[in-house]
Amino acid sequence: MIKHLRSAADLDAATATLILDTAAEMAALSGREVKKLPALRGRTVVNLFYEDSTRTRISFEAAAKRLSADVINFSAKGSSVSKGESLKDTALTLQAMGADAVVIRHSASGAPHRLANWVDGSVVNAGDGTHEHPTQALLDAYTMRSRLGRLDGLKVAIVGDVLHSRVARSNVLLLTTLGAQVTLVGPPTLIPLDVAAALSEKTQVSYDLDAVLPDSDVVMMLRVQTERMQDSYFPSAREYSRRYGLDMLRMRKLPEHAIVMHPGPMNRGMEIAPEVADSPRSTIVEQVANGVSVRMAVLYLLLGGK
Amino acid sequence: MAYLLKGVSILGAEPTDLFIKDGVISSDKAGKDAEVIDASGLVALPGLVDVHTHLREPGREDAETVETGSRAAALGGYTAVCAMANTSPVADTAGVVEQVWRLGREAGLVDVQPIGAVTVGLAGKQMAELGAMATSAANVRIFSDDGFCVADPKLMRRALEYVKAFDGVIAQHAEEPRLTEGAQMHEGEVSTRLGLTGWPAVAEEAIIARDVLLAEHVGSRLHVCHVSTAGSVEVLRQAKARGVRVTAEVTPHHLLLTDELAAGYDPVFKVNPPLRTRSDVEALRQALLDGIIDVVATDHAPHAVQDKECEWAYARPGMLGLETALPIVLSVFGEQWDLIADRMSIAPARIAGLAGHGGDLTKAGTPANLTLVDPKARWVVDPGGLASRSRNTPYAGLTLPGRIVATFLRGEATVLDGKAVK
Numbered sequence: 001m002i003k004h005l006r007s008a009a010d011l012d013a014a015t016a017t018l019i020l021d022t023a024a025e026m027a028a029l030s031g032r033e034v035k036k037l038p039a040l041r042g043r044t045v046v047n048l049f050y051e052d053s054t055r056t057r058i059s060f061e062a063a064a065k066r067l068s069a070d071v072i073n074f075s076a077k078g079s080s081v082s083k084g085e086s087l088k089d090t091a092l093t094l095q096a097m098g099a100d101a102v103v104i105r106h107s108a109s110g111a112p113h114r115l116a117n118w119v120d121g122s123v124v125n126a127g128d129g130t131h132e133h134p135t136q137a138l139l140d141a142y143t144m145r146s147r148l149g150r151l152d153g154l155k156v157a158i159v160g161d162v163l164h165s166r167v168a169r170s171n172v173l174l175l176t177t178l179g180a181q182v183t184l185v186g187p188p189t190l191i192p193l194d195v196a197a198a199l200s201e202k203t204q205v206s207y208d209l210d211a212v213l214p215d216s217d218v219v220m221m222l223r224v225q226t227e228r229m230q231d232s233y234f235p236s237a238r239e240y241s242r243r244y245g246l247d248m249l250r251m252r253k254l255p256e257h258a259i260v261m262h263p264g265p266m267n268r269g270m271e272i273a274p275e276v277a278d279s280p281r282s283t284i285v286e287q288v289a290n291g292v293s294v295r296m297a298v299l300y301l302l303l304g305g306k
Numbered sequence: 307m308a309y310l311l312k313g314v315s316i317l318g319a320e321p322t323d324l325f326i327k328d329g330v331i332s333s334d335k336a337g338k339d340a341e342v343i344d345a346s347g348l349v350a351l352p353g354l355v356d357v358h359t360h361l362r363e364p365g366r367e368d369a370e371t372v373e374t375g376s377r378a379a380a381l382g383g384y385t386a387v388c389a390m391a392n393t394s395p396v397a398d399t400a401g402v403v404e405q406v407w408r409l410g411r412e413a414g415l416v417d418v419q420p421i422g423a424v425t426v427g428l429a430g431k432q433m434a435e436l437g438a439m440a441t442s443a444a445n446v447r448i449f450s451d452d453g454f455c456v457a458d459p460k461l462m463r464r465a466l467e468y469v470k471a472f473d474g475v476i477a478q479h480a481e482e483p484r485l486t487e488g489a490q491m492h493e494g495e496v497s498t499r500l501g502l503t504g505w506p507a508v509a510e511e512a513i514i515a516r517d518v519l520l521a522e523h524v525g526s527r528l529h530v531c532h533v534s535t536a537g538s539v540e541v542l543r544q545a546k547a548r549g550v551r552v553t554a555e556v557t558p559h560h561l562l563l564t565d566e567l568a569a570g571y572d573p574v575f576k577v578n579p580p581l582r583t584r585s586d587v588e589a590l591r592q593a594l595l596d597g598i599i600d601v602v603a604t605d606h607a608p609h610a611v612q613d614k615e616c617e618w619a620y621a622r623p624g625m626l627g628l629e630t631a632l633p634i635v636l637s638v639f640g641e642q643w644d645l646i647a648d649r650m651s652i653a654p655a656r657i658a659g660l661a662g663h664g665g666d667l668t669k670a671g672t673p674a675n676l677t678l679v680d681p682k683a684r685w686v687v688d689p690g691g692l693a694s695r696s697r698n699t700p701y702a703g704l705t706l707p708g709r710i711v712a713t714f715l716r717g718e719a720t721v722l723d724g725k726a727v728k
Contacts, residue, residue, distance in 0.1 A: 088615055108617035109490075109501040110571030129619070131501030169501060198498035 001301050004123040006112040008134040008173035016178055020142050022297035023290070029066070030293065039300055040069035043100040048090070048115075049126070050076040050106040055264065055288070056126050060103045060135075063295035069303075072099070087111060091118035100303055104128070122302040130164045136263055137170035139294040141178060143283050144218055146290070147259050152179035157212045159185040159244060160222030160271055161233075163192050167263045168222060169199065176200040183216070185209050186244055189233040190224075209244055213253040220261040221246050221272045237270055247273040251281065259283050307341060307718060308332075314345035314678065316667050318643040324350060324667065326674040329717035333670035343722075345678055348711055351647050353385025353675035354632065355654035355663050357448065357477070358531060358555060358603035360624065361387070361418070363409060364402070365394025370608035370695045372409035372418055375628070378606070378693040380415040380720040382628040383677035383710045386655065386663045387416050387606075391423040392453040398423035398434035400442035407444035415720045415728070419658060422446040424465050424476060428454050433465060440472040447659040450477035452531055453578075455513055457483050462517060466526035475553075475657065477529040478517050480538070481579065485509035490619055492565040492580040500568060502618065505580045507535040514538050518545035518552050529657060530554040532605050534579040536589035543598050553657050555603035556590050558634035559625055559700060563587075567700070573614045573621030574700050577607070580623075591638060594649060601654040604631045608696030626699040629692050632679065633706035641681055662716070674717040683709035693726065 002010050011019070029035055045064040049057050057073065064071045074094070087106075094102055101122040104112050109129030116123040127133040145151050156175055162168045162184050172182050176199070183204040184191055196203045206212050213219065224244075226237055234240045241247075246260065254260075260272075260281045268274045277284060311324040325332045325340065356379065362370040370378075372389070379387045389406050391397035397406060403420040410418020422439035426432045428451045439446040449469060456462045456478060465476050486509045491497050493504020514530055518541065521528035533539065533554045545552050559577060564584050567575040575581060593599040607624025614621050635646055647664075655664030665672035687704050689697040713721040720727055 086612065086616055106617070108619040110618045113571040114617055129501055130503070166501060169499075192498040192504075193493065194495040194498055198495040 001304065003302065004112070004116050005134050005298055005302060006116065006123060006125045007132050008137050008170040008177070010134070011174060011177060013177050016138070016141070016174060019138055019294065019297045019301060020145060022301060023142050023293040026296040026300070027290070027293040035066050036068055037066060038068045040064065040067040040303055043069045043303055044072065044098060045069045045101045045103065045299060046072045046074055046094050046099040048074045048094070048102050048104045050111070051127070053105050053127065056105060059288070059291040060126060060295050062292045064299055066292070067296055067300055069299070087114060088118050091115050095119045101299060124298060124302065127166055129166065131166050132170040133166040134170045134174070135291070135295055135298055136167050137174040138298065139287055139291040140171055140220065140261060140263070141174055142290045142294050143261065143287050144259070147283060148217060148257065151175065154180040154217045155183070155215055156180050156218040156220065157183045157185050157216040158220045158222065159209060159246070161190045161224045161228060162186055162195065162222065163190045165222050171220065172199045172203055176202055183212055185212050187234050190228070209250065210253060213250060214255065216254060217258050218261060219246065219254060219258065223263070223265060223267060224271045226267070226270070241270055245271050245273065246276050248275050251276050251279065254281070261287060263287070308339055309714070309719070310340040310342045311345040311350065311678065312342055314348055314350045316350045317647055318349055318641060321346060326714060326717050330674050331667055331670055331672045343712065347682065348678040348680055349643060350667055351383065351643065351677050351679060352651040352664050352667060353677050353713060353715065354383045354650045355658065355660060356384055356387040356604050356606070356628065357601060357654045357658050358452070358605045359387040359389055359628065360392070360607045361389045361406070362608055363393065364405065366610070368695070369610045372406060373413040374693060374695040375606070375608070376410060376413040376415035376418060377726045378628040380713045380726055381693050381710060382630070383632050383679065383713055384416050384628060385675040385677070385713065385715050386419060386658070386660050388419045388421050388448055388658050390452045391421050391450060392428055396423050396427050397421065398426050398428070400435065400438040403439050403444040403446050404442050415726065416715060417660065417663070419660060420444045420446055421448045421450050421477065424449045424451045424456050425461065430454060430456060430458055430461065433461065433468065436465070436469055436474065437472065440474060447472070447474050448477050448529065449474055450479065450531065452477065452479045455479050455481040455483060459516060459520065463520050463524060466521055466528065467524045470526055473659070475527040475529050477531050478513065479531050480510045480513035480517065482509040482512050485512070491568045491576070492582050494565065494583060496565045496568055500571070502568065507537050507582065510535055510579055511537040511541055515541045518542070518550050521552055522548065522550045526551065528552045532557050532560065532579055532603065533590065533599055534560045534582050534586065536586045539589045539593040539598055542593070546598060553600040554598070555601045556594055556599045557603060557605045558627055558631045560590055561587060561594070561602070561638050562634055563700060571618045573616065573618050574625070574698050576618060576621050576623050577625050578623035595645070600649070601657065602631060602635055602649050603654065604628050608694050609698050610696060614698050624698065626692065626694050626696060629694065630687060630699060630701050630706065632710065633708040634701070636681065636708040637706055674714050676714050677710055678712040680709045680711050681707065683707070685709055
């Protein structure tokens with residue numbers, strides 16, 4: 001088993017599949033009356049969050065607690081970080097406290113890589129800047145597999161602000177590893193240059209959402225921040241929504257079996273219409289539930305739980 | 307002190323004896339008081355001249371001082387360095403440039419030639435008192451806002467014109483700031499993979515294209531700092547073919563390293579302009595051979611440990627360069643001594659207007675600014691073993707050819723047996 005999960009590229013197909021299979025076993029637990037496993041009793045998991053992200057933090061927290069780990073939440077606000085402590089000093093502190101795993105969310109791309117130089121425990125990337133969010137990709141893959149029964153050969157459209165999206169990067173890497181065919185869709189300003197060469201040669205790019213939808217098994221809408229407008233990535237929220245938003249009309253272009261995903265938090269009415277988000281095709285709530293199971297699997301496997 | 311360098315090879319020529327007396331190369335071979343140095347197997351080069359050094363003093367003496375930087379320079383074979391203006395306070399007045407110049411004299415290891423800021427506080431708004439710096443004791447001839455681009459085209463035009471009065475040159479840090487907001491590394495495959503904001507090559511090329519046209523229009527001299535892209539080389543090639551008075555520099559790191567090194571997010575590889583691609587490196591090497599790029603300049607940029615031991619995005623850009631420049635150039639180009647002497651000493655001395663440097667070592671009377679290199683020696687770069695006060699070398703652990711054995715500044719040894727004399 002790998003030691004750290006810093007990037008979806010850390011996962012080969014066998015390891016990724018093992019995590020998804022383990023997550024399925026973990027999910028079976030959540031139906032039981034007592035949801036806890038003793039697997040990580042006596043182990044310490046630190047949630048080191050330099051960015052506000054309640055949903056990701058509580059997902060990791062729930063995952064660690066269900067495995068009976070001791071959980072320490074270290075949030076940038078109200079901590080020594082606001083006094084200007086460096087990541088290295090924080091890492092050395094956590095190291096001295098005996099953290100077995102550090103789950104890090106940080107606004108700087110590569111912060112988990114830096115952290116891994118300074119702690120002996122496992123480092124789990126819970127989102128770093130505009131780089132990656134590998135457990136999100138795992139839970140997305142898990143959701144696709146449980147809804148559609150497979151990943152190999154699946155056609156997945158990832159739509160929106162790919163340039164700034166850590167979710168997109170991790171998904172492209174992981175889904176490609178697992179045999180899915182990914183098409184990135186968005187305005188050219190928000191699709192990075194050289195994206196196929198950078199992530200996977202099999203990745204396709206399209207600027208035309210309507211053309212991609214009829215041949216998609218999965219459409220994953222990314223959050224688009226309205227402040228991108230000020231930076232001339234697109235002219236207005238309205239125009240963005242018109243060209244790349246998923247509304248009811250567009251959703252009808254999808255094949256019958258296709259699902260609609262969103263990593264959250266959503267801008268309802270911007271990249272996704274409320275009716276679409278709440279439709280039976282939408283897996284958005286399931287994704288949240290699956291997040292806990294997948295993160296349990298990741299912590300369990302990285303920490304060699306028994 | 308007089309020296310007799312026995313069996314030295316001047317620029318790779320047949321071994322000969324070189325006599326140094328009264329600060330110059332002497333034809334008098336009979337000085338019996340001379341200290342004899344066995345220079346067999348060593349190559350004599352005119353003392354290296356760096357047109358782009360950050361000495362950090364005043365302001366960041368924890369990263370480097372004029373003295374420690376001078377020592378690093380001497381150990382790297384340099385006899386003159388041009389100290390960039392982005393100190394604190396900024397070298398934008400006669401007072402600050404004179405202070406740096408005086409500190410250089412006191413250290414006495416290399417000639418420290420201050421560069422003056424083009425604009426007050428490097429803010430790009432108002433021209434600094436360039437004339438006062440030119441006529442100060444520091445005798446400033448190169449002006450640069452390095453670290454920042456003189457982005458305002460009107461201000462750049464005026465600065466280019468204004469310095470004609472005292473044969474000055476504007477050294478431009480070519481970076482269109484609107485195209486590099488938040489930029490962390492070269493924009494391309496690797497930046498996309500790493501999720502780091504890209505610094506597109508065009509941000510450099512567009513400014514160079516604009517500035518060669520401005521220099522042509524007003525008939526002024528332009529120097530382009532740290533050229534890093536193949537596209538910039540093409541712009542320069544065309545400008546030179548038209549007769550524009552433009553010179554350009556390339557750093558050792560841009561001649562060797564690529565953006566792939568950012569993959570581990572170790573900020574020791576963060577530099578501005580950023581490391582580019584293999585094809586850029588190839589184009590820069592060819593441009594230096596062709597003379598499209600005139601000089602190798604180190605852009606020696608010391609940084610304190612805490613400014614590099616952090617997240618990539620928060621780290622300061624820059625790399626040490628003085629003690630590794632010649633070995634890197636040797637490793638890239640081999641023992642092309644005439645090329646090395648021209649690009650690392652003669653041409654930079656000409657650009658900087660440093661008359662006593664880059665002289666002909668075969669002529670009696672030439673100021674004895676020279677360095678002796680053992681081209682066969684190999685050494686492993688150990689950051690802790692460098693004379694710079696900082697440790698941010700990107701070459702740690704690399705085995706490099708070429709060891710500086712001795713350096714002489716106006717006939718006085720600054721380095722002997724590979725060690726600084728003070």
